[in-house]
Amino acid sequence: MTKEAILGAIRRGLKRGPLPGDQAAMLRERMAHPPRHLIPARSQVPRPDQIALLVRNIEKEFGTVTRVADSGEVPEAVAGYLAGQNLPSSLVMAPHPELRAIPWSSRPLLLIREGRAEATDLVSLQHGFAAVAETGTLMLPSAPERPTTLNLLADTAVVVLRASRVVGAYEDAWDLLRAENHDALTGGFMPRNVMFVTGPSRSADIEQTLELGAHGPRRLHVVLIEDDPAARAA
Amino acid sequence: MLTTSPEFKTNAHNALADAGLQKALAFSKPQFMARRSAAVANLPEFESLRDIGRDIKNHALANLDFYLETFEDNVQRAGGHVHWCSTADDARAAVLEICRKADARTVTKGKSMISEELGINAHLEANGIAPIETDLGEYIIQLRHETPSHIIAPAFHLNREDWEAQFRLSHTDLPVDRVFAERRDILTEARGKLREKFLAADVGITGANFLIAETGSSVIVTNEGNGDLTQTLPRVHIALASVEKVVPTLEDATSLLRILARSATGQDFSVYTTFSTGGRRAGDLDGPQEYHVVIVDAGRSAMMGTEFQEMLRCIRCAACMNHCPVYGAVGGHAYGWVYPGPMGSVLTPSLIGVDKAGHLPNASTFCGKCESVCPVKIPLPKMMRHWREREFERHLQPGGIRTNLALWAYFARRPGLYRLATRMGAAAMGLMGRRRGRFSSLPLAGGWTAGRDLPAPEGDTFFARYAREQRASPVAERQAK
Numbered sequence A: 001m002t003k004e005a006i007l008g009a010i011r012r013g014l015k016r017g018p019l020p021g022d023q024a025a026m027l028r029e030r031m032a033h034p035p036r037h038l039i040p041a042r043s044q045v046p047r048p049d050q051i052a053l054l055v056r057n058i059e060k061e062f063g064t065v066t067r068v069a070d071s072g073e074v075p076e077a078v079a080g081y082l083a084g085q086n087l088p089s090s091l092v093m094a095p096h097p098e099l100r101a102i103p104w105s106s107r108p109l110l111l112i113r114e115g116r117a118e119a120t121d122l123v124s125l126q127h128g129f130a131a132v133a134e135t136g137t138l139m140l141p142s143a144p145e146r147p148t149t150l151n152l153l154a155d156t157a158v159v160v161l162r163a164s165r166v167v168g169a170y171e172d173a174w175d176l177l178r179a180e181n182h183d184a185l186t187g188g189f190m191p192r193n194v195m196f197v198t199g200p201s202r203s204a205d206i207e208q209t210l211e212l213g214a215h216g217p218r219r220l221h222v223v224l225i226e227d228d229p230a231a232r233a234a
Numbered sequence B: 001m002l003t004t005s006p007e008f009k010t011n012a013h014n015a016l017a018d019a020g021l022q023k024a025l026a027f028s029k030p031q032f033m034a035r036r037s038a039a040v041a042n043l044p045e046f047e048s049l050r051d052i053g054r055d056i057k058n059h060a061l062a063n064l065d066f067y068l069e070t071f072e073d074n075v076q077r078a079g080g081h082v083h084w085c086s087t088a089d090d091a092r093a094a095v096l097e098i099c100r101k102a103d104a105r106t107v108t109k110g111k112s113m114i115s116e117e118l119g120i121n122a123h124l125e126a127n128g129i130a131p132i133e134t135d136l137g138e139y140i141i142q143l144r145h146e147t148p149s150h151i152i153a154p155a156f157h158l159n160r161e162d163w164e165a166q167f168r169l170s171h172t173d174l175p176v177d178r179v180f181a182e183r184r185d186i187l188t189e190a191r192g193k194l195r196e197k198f199l200a201a202d203v204g205i206t207g208a209n210f211l212i213a214e215t216g217s218s219v220i221v222t223n224e225g226n227g228d229l230t231q232t233l234p235r236v237h238i239a240l241a242s243v244e245k246v247v248p249t250l251e252d253a254t255s256l257l258r259i260l261a262r263s264a265t266g267q268d269f270s271v272y273t274t275f276s277t278g279g280r281r282a283g284d285l286d287g288p289q290e291y292h293v294v295i296v297d298a299g300r301s302a303m304m305g306t307e308f309q310e311m312l313r314c315i316r317c318a319a320c321m322n323h324c325p326v327y328g329a330v331g332g333h334a335y336g337w338v339y340p341g342p343m344g345s346v347l348t349p350s351l352i353g354v355d356k357a358g359h360l361p362n363a364s365t366f367c368g369k370c371e372s373v374c375p376v377k378i379p380l381p382k383m384m385r386h387w388r389e390r391e392f393e394r395h396l397q398p399g400g401i402r403t404n405l406a407l408w409a410y411f412a413r414r415p416g417l418y419r420l421a422t423r424m425g426a427a428a429m430g431l432m433g434r435r436r437g438r439f440s441s442l443p444l445a446g447g448w449t450a451g452r453d454l455p456a457p458e459g460d461t462f463f464a465r466y467a468r469e470q471r472a473s474p475v476a477e478r479q480a481k
């Protein structure tokens, strides 16, 4: 059998048979409690600085950010952003309870459809699960209420993110996922897909010169809800 | 993929005379180097992270059998399928069978070097299935019926004019008088063309930067978003990965990701880093129904336990070729197979045989730059030397090189003579090469320089300079007292 042939060849190279039980148990233990390696110091700063670092990094990667005081201000922020970019005021929104709870009726001209994105959608509105200040990276795990196509298909991707969900390092984001997400199929925490998104899509394939707007969104806009008192102290 | 590695010398000769290629190399290479050094300067922990990266990969390789089996268990738990393939033939057959079962007519593809290595596209085409490359660089390479010339920038050898000309030739349904005023216009046209393909494809094939044993996930890293559209929209997703891609945990992969993008494109993080685990879950509104991982050996297991095992740490960042004077002079196609530059010079003889790729380990000036930038600290020059030694032992070398090596060995065993001889040689070469900093021809070494440039010594030998600097250094003075 091919599998056995490959494993056998690897073991011959390693000059041993299958791992003895105690060693395998140690490796299983390492996976059950994955050790963290060195975390760069840049994100290990007080909360307000962490949020500022996130915003700075998103902007450095050609994304944009609007900070709002509470979810009541989100409709205005979204409508204002779309108008400012001369974009239509219709969008496809993730069917996430937090997004549904936003008082969209305050902006009746926003045309909202819930669901996954289709190729014809120009603007998508996604729910931000968490964000990593270290590099300005959004963590977007798939779920029925957070479809992956919303990260990819529209020309303009808008993400609503709560400041309390901003963490320093990727490892902190994994910890949130490990603690909060339950995958019914595997009994573990990994959903079908976890996307880390850092800025809008781009390519440097033509003469190694960066151009924005490859196959994914041309614009990435984050509406950041200041729901974290510790972070607001800035 | 077919190889022209045995013709390295002729390839290199032609490359040096190719004006378009030389223009592209001169334009692009300095940019890669500058971006990497800026990114590294921005992360004080970078050097420590290289040690960590090396150790993580060493740990994974030392327990490779265990982690591969764990990976398979976890893929199956998530409803996915693992296909074990010893050879390129097995892998091509496995991919074709999955595509046939899915009744596939078209297949979109994310950029994958292992796919190039296995020749997936030709095999699918021969069996009536149309593969469509969706990474911008891979797309134009496919239109031009070429192979990639770089592992992260497949169209490294092309200039803007080449893109325009090819798009006019291939996209005949678009107005002939359209203007490509900026690079962006080229990108926009490709985006429009490929959108339809993404939506129509039955199967999406990607590579994998990492496999995670702990979760049974495959990881891809892209900037364009094409890899994600490829693995999200079609009904079936196939991830191709060679055996050494597996790492134990998400934390391990995360540490490696910190050094990957910085070493590759000089970004702090790529735009899209995506972990795929199984197919669509109950209630999901999108994502593939089926998830397959094709695990390929194709020569890797034979490197385990040899002096080339460390090469399996490679995370395919391309820093070694971006900083290599030989790659910078001849480009990627001269190397004649999938993997160019220093990593290719070590890997290609391992994978296709030293009889075919024996010239590649000679394509080095031994300047050591590749090893000094490699994020997982692979001793590339040492391994190239191993290949040279093996080749020498097998007497595969043409007589001239053998004589020169024997001569070098004679001097090397007699340090006094060696110093004298190299000092004379270096002084003379320094005078001759001063103007350009590189030799494109050398007396008595025509066979060597016909296909390579030798960096001009700065008129001094290492020994002489070392002795002088020791004398000048206060520490040395103190020690001398």
Ligand code: SF4
Residues within 6 Å of the ligand: B263, B313, B314, B315, B316, B317, B318, B319, B320, B321, B343, B370, B373, B374, B375, B376, B377, B378
């Ligand atoms: S050998 Fe090192 S520098 Fe070269 S591609 Fe591999 S990881 Fe990168």
